Amino acid sequence: xxxxxxxxxxxxxxxxxxxxxxxxxxxxxxxxxxxxxxxxxxxxxxxxxxxxxxxxxxxxxxxxxxxxxxxxxxxxxxxxxxxxxxxxxxxxxxxxxxxxxxxxxxxxxxxxxxxxxxxxxxxxxxxxxxxxxxxxx
Numbered sequence: 001x002x003x004x005x006x007x008x009x010x011x012x013x014x015x016x017x018x019x020x021x022x023x024x025x026x027x028x029x030x031x032x033x034x035x036x037x038x039x040x041x042x043x044x045x046x047x048x049x050x051x052x053x054x055x056x057x058x059x060x061x062x063x064x065x066x067x068x069x070x071x072x073x074x075x076x077x078x079x080x081x082x083x084x085x086x087x088x089x090x091x092x093x094x095x096x097x098x099x100x101x102x103x104x105x106x107x108x109x110x111x112x113x114x115x116x117x118x119x120x121x122x123x124x125x126x127x128x129x130x131x132x133x134x135x136x137x
Contacts, residue, residue, distance in 0.1 A: 009075060013068070051134040058132045069111060074106035 068080050080100035087093035 005079065009016065013071065055134055057131055059125075062132070066111075069107070071103055073107050073111075076100060076107070079102055 080097050083093065083100060084097035087097055115130075121127070121129050
């Protein structure tokens with residue numbers, strides 16, 4: 001009988017998601033005739049949404065995605081290694097564990113190569129493509 005291992009993995013991923021919680025800052029000044037008179041830090045437009053907000057949203061999404069990818073890779077390595085150790089010489093179980101470890105290594109190689117390609121583009125063109133910036137025309 002095969003055990004369902006996806007439920008514990010989802011619980012583990014959900015519990016790790018609390019590591020990426022960003023602090024929020026509540027409004028400290030009361031509303032003044034429907035307008036907030038306080039300027040937000042880093043936003044010279046006085047609270048009006050700008051493209052800087054989009055840059056920060058994309059940056060946060062990429063940071064969280066990279067963190068989740070590294071957690072998933074670690075879990076795949078642990079599960080593959082555990083399955084390999086507990087295979088007891090069963091050829092099917094050994095083959096399945098080796099495939100899990102192979103997929104984990106391939107995922108790690110893809111992540112590292114993606115970053116190295118971005119650094120190569122930065123070296124060749126001089127444009128820092130590792131940072132998401134929106135420039136005004």
